[in-house]
Amino acid sequence: MAIDGWFGRVSGWRTLVSALGCCMATLLFVQDLGAEVTTETYVVSAGESERKQTPVSIDIVLPDAFRAAAEAGAPVAIADDKGNKITGQLSLRGLRSPMMKLQAGNFHAQLHFVVPALAKGATATYTATIASDAAKSEPSxxxxxxxxxxxxxxxxxxxxxxxxxxxxxxxxxxxxxxxxxxxxxxxxxxxxxxxxxxxxxxxxxxxxxxxxxxxxxxxxxxxxxxxxxxxxxxxxxxxxxxxxxxxxxxxxxxxxxxxxxxxxxxxxxxxxxxxxxxxxxxxxxxxxxxxxxxxxxxxxxxxxxxxxxxxxxxxxxxxxxxxxxxxxxxxxxxxxxxxxxxxxxxxxxxxxxxxxxxxxxxxxxxxxxxxxxxxxxxxxxxxxxxxxxxxxxxxxxxxxxxxxxxxxxxxxxxxxxxxxxxxxxxxxxxxxxxxxxx
Incomplete structure (x- = not known):
């Protein structure tokens, strides 16, 4: 399924691209070993423009167990298909996020990260490991x-x-x-x-x-x-x-x-x-x-x-x-x-x-x-x-x-x-x- 949003296009049953984008950094953070974890994988296509320090935000549906992490702006571990690691962030929905139909027990969140560099016409695959604990990171x-x-x-x-x-x-x-x-x-x-x-x-x-x-x-x-x-x-x-x-x-x-x-x-x-x-x-x-x-x-x-x-x-x-x-x-x-x-x-x-x-x-x-x-x-x-x-x-x-x-x-x-x-x-x-x- 493909759905058009305000600022771009995302295909997949759980996600929509919203109005904004967010950030990249290599940071240290600690995850609770008892936390629930979900893994999401995304293919990012540069399209007709070169990308450099390009913020993206992805609107996602998560179980309520992850709400505290989203409210706290918890860091998300992300790795690309070449093994490079960057840090993402979880949040609640933004002002320009598209409306999403939610089932009981789920909520609307956003995943933010920055694409460090991507040549015109190129693609990159990013895998995000999202944990339910409200881990902290420095700097922030x-x-x-x-x-x-x-x-x-x-x-x-x-x-x-x-x-x-x-x-x-x-x-x-x-x-x-x-x-x-x-x-x-x-x-x-x-x-x-x-x-x-x-x-x-x-x-x-x-x-x-x-x-x-x-x-x-x-x-x-x-x-x-x-x-x-x-x-x-x-x-x-x-x-x-x-x-x-x-x-x-x-x-x-x-x-x-x-x-x-x-x-x-x-x-x-x-x-x-x-x-x-x-x-x-x-x-x-x-x-x-x-x-x-x-x-x-x-x-x-x-x-x-x-x-x-x-x-x-x-x-x-x-x-x-x-x-x-x-x-x-x-x-x-x-x-x-x-x-x-x-x-x-x-x-x-x-x-x-x-x-x-x-x-x-x-x-x-x-x-x-x-x-x-x-x-x-x-x-x-x-x-x-x-x-x-x-x-x-x-x-x-x-x-x-x-x-x-x-x-x-x-x-x-x-x-x-x-x-x-x-x-x-x-x-x-x-x-x-x-x-x-x-």
Missing amino acids: FKWTDTAGQYSELSFGDRPVLRYMYAALDESTKEKRSETFKPYHHLYDPAGKVLLTKGPGGLFPHHRGMFFGFNRISYGENKKADTWHCNKGEFQSHEKFLSIEAGPVMGRHTVEIAWHGQDGAVFAREEREFTVYNVAGGTLVEFASLLKSEVEGEIKLDGDPQHAGFQFRATQAVPDKTADKTYYLRPDGKDKPGSFRNWPAQKEHVNLPWNAVSFVVGEQRYTVCYLDHTSNPKESRFSERNYARFGSYFEYTLDKSHPLMLSYRIFATEGELEVPDVERMDQDLVAPPAIKSKS
């Missing part, structure tokens, strides 16, 4: 929460990602500006520098990796701007829906309420951030499911500078190094200081990806923005020399038609070439095919 991802302020993801002792979620504070204008929307900071791959901007600075409404729209309409002529949040609107962190961490990936899903000018909630979002343990940089996946909380339609609109999913680099860039910023696009590398914006450049739409290269201190970084083909189109892109970039689209949702999104961000030290980013884009939109042999 872990979440550390500072209650009511932020939750930080680290790999070992290296900080990777920080979720800023303080509740709205209207005691002063400054406090409100700091807390009117949650967002995610991204550290550099070494874990020493925050690559993203917080409140204040040039355009204080820009925050790290963030999502919103400045022209929203719904109900009886109601308007909302969840980008600037200047007329009573705000986004609020409501709760953590899931928190997962292991040797391959760290992931959390949070519920965020979108409030209108009257303070009432008109939409609720499930926002998922996943970080993969890949070599060469930091790979982040943003997934979002936005649902209406009102009768009738909600129309999302805006402009390329103030809507959609966007990345904003640290304030150090406009302060000191904006003249060194350049963009790398599918049509090649542009010169420093040059940037494009729709609608001035009408062709600046529906890009499969975009990348910005900027300098912080003495170090150059490149950040890639990968836009999945399933996201709404026309996607209209925007760039600035202070390294704020991204895209937006128009969309109408109602209670029966939510909005589902998927993007990836990859951050690395130094520079990249067009083929490097094209390969990562193919990992997202045309991932390896996976066939179960179990």
Whole structure:
């Protein structure tokens, strides 16, 4: 049996390929000798693209005895057909996982690992030994929460990602500006520098990796701007829906309420951030499911500078190094200081990806923005020399038609070439095919 999923194709009676992928590492972990064990074998086909540090996630059905291991992000021993060993990770299902029919006594899990290298057109066979005990491994991802302020993801002792979620504070204008929307900071791959901007600075409404729209309409002529949040609107962190961490990936899903000018909630979002343990940089996946909380339609609109999913680099860039910023696009590398914006450049739409290269201190970084083909189109892109970039689209949702999104961000030290980013884009939109042999 073959079933098509969001991001690829997997054949076999027990498995489906889902939206994401995960990680590879050679790690030490201890397994309880009394644990239940199941063995699953998969054939991975590279297809029309070369694969290098390619994350994959496989949706699987397991007996309930394995649930504790999935909840704990337990490591999974994996060996390829040449005897090479890598480490996978078990987890619960992700936000974009396909729905699966389950019999009593079973649950929906995911198996994550990274394909280290696979030539175009080649195949490799991986055998995973999954144990029911919640074994630990080192190094691994872990979440550390500072209650009511932020939750930080680290790999070992290296900080990777920080979720800023303080509740709205209207005691002063400054406090409100700091807390009117949650967002995610991204550290550099070494874990020493925050690559993203917080409140204040040039355009204080820009925050790290963030999502919103400045022209929203719904109900009886109601308007909302969840980008600037200047007329009573705000986004609020409501709760953590899931928190997962292991040797391959760290992931959390949070519920965020979108409030209108009257303070009432008109939409609720499930926002998922996943970080993969890949070599060469930091790979982040943003997934979002936005649902209406009102009768009738909600129309999302805006402009390329103030809507959609966007990345904003640290304030150090406009302060000191904006003249060194350049963009790398599918049509090649542009010169420093040059940037494009729709609608001035009408062709600046529906890009499969975009990348910005900027300098912080003495170090150059490149950040890639990968836009999945399933996201709404026309996607209209925007760039600035202070390294704020991204895209937006128009969309109408109602209670029966939510909005589902998927993007990836990859951050690395130094520079990249067009083929490097094209390969990562193919990992997202045309991932390896996976066939179960179990």
